Amino acid sequence: MQPDDRRDLAAMMYPLMRALVAVELPVLAERGVSMWGYSVLTALDRTPIRTQAALAEAIGADKTRIIGTLDELQGAGLISRTPDPGDRRVRLLAITDDGRRVRRAVAAGIRAREERLLATLPAGDRRGFVRALQALSALPPAELESLAGGE
Amino acid sequence: MQPDDRRDLAAMMYPLMRALVAVELPVLAERGVSMWGYSVLTALDRTPIRTQAALAEAIGADKTRIIGTLDELQGAGLISRTPDPGDRRVRLLAITDDGRRVRRAVAAGIRAREERLLATLPAGDRRGFVRALQALSALPPAELESLAGGE
DNA sequence: GTCAATAATATGCATGCGCTTATCGTAAGT
DNA sequence: ACTTACGATAAGCGCATGCATATTATTGAC
Structure with missing residues (x-):
């Protein structure tokens, strides 16, 4: 890749x-x-x-x-x-x-x-898209911050 | 499903x-x-x-x-x-x-x-997510409108 | 009974957005 | 020459936002 x-x-x-x-x-x-x-x-x-x-x-x-x-x-x-x-x-x-x-x-x-x-969308991408969206949008804000923080 | x-x-x-x-x-x-x-x-x-x-x-x-x-x-x-x-x-x-x-x-x-x-994210969902995002964000506005329109 | 904390509410401010209109210089068609 | 069209720019409007502050009613702790 x-x-x-x-x-x-x-x-x-x-x-x-x-x-x-x-x-x-x-x-x-x-x-x-x-x-x-x-x-x-x-x-x-x-x-x-x-x-x-x-x-x-x-x-x-x-x-x-x-x-x-x-x-x-x-x-x-x-x-x-x-x-x-x-x-x-x-x-x-x-x-x-x-x-x-x-x-x-x-x-x-x-x-x-x-x-x-x-x-x-192709079926596979579509499922991945929706699932990823669900997972990411379910992350608690605290989690997001820690992922976002520091270089 | x-x-x-x-x-x-x-x-x-x-x-x-x-x-x-x-x-x-x-x-x-x-x-x-x-x-x-x-x-x-x-x-x-x-x-x-x-x-x-x-x-x-x-x-x-x-x-x-x-x-x-x-x-x-x-x-x-x-x-x-x-x-x-x-x-x-x-x-x-x-x-x-x-x-x-x-x-x-x-x-x-x-x-x-x-x-x-x-x-x-799981690797599969992740790839699907990014690919779907690329595909959807590449749709020309006209295409989006037609998909959005009418009941 | 007094007082500090809390929930709902009102209000004001600064910001950024999408949109519209107007101006000015430049181009191009007739 | 005259007119129309176009690109860049300025200015203003209405709207929604996040944020901060103040007020009022109510509660609970002391």
């Missing part, structure tokens, strides 16, 4: 990200959800979350900026935000049935378009 | 992108180059380019925003920007020897850190 001639990962990923976002936006717009909103729905569909700060951290968002998103989602009836009876400072966050429906519809639309993109 | 349960590609890629950028920034800062500047150097190291608009398009940048970047690079002696004697409206863009040196140094630093990331 030769010295692995390729462009930088970020350089390749950046335009691809933009393309993927461009693919997602119309699907999201159709259901009136923002990107962050969709991210919230996805997180809450996995499991309810006890505090907004925890939610923000889970999806890599800013804990103050997320508030508007939650307002919108709650206004649209897609999530519930109820004060914890045990500690009335915290809001218990959960997705509603409507939210679940919206999330599924959006996910299906996005997935269908992604499939068309991935279909251009 | 079951119905391919995974998160959306963009959702996985977004945090990964951020991590990669965090990896690159210190390397770039060390050499006093910006992300866009590095992108320009990379493009020009491949081949000189005849107009700034063409450069901008090649690297997916905005043709007006790129000007400051070019000023900086030229000021640092990393690129040359000479009026085309044949058409004095256009500036012939080329990387200088110094620019080449900087680009190589930055690329080496980035590559070394990327390798550490990729080393966490």
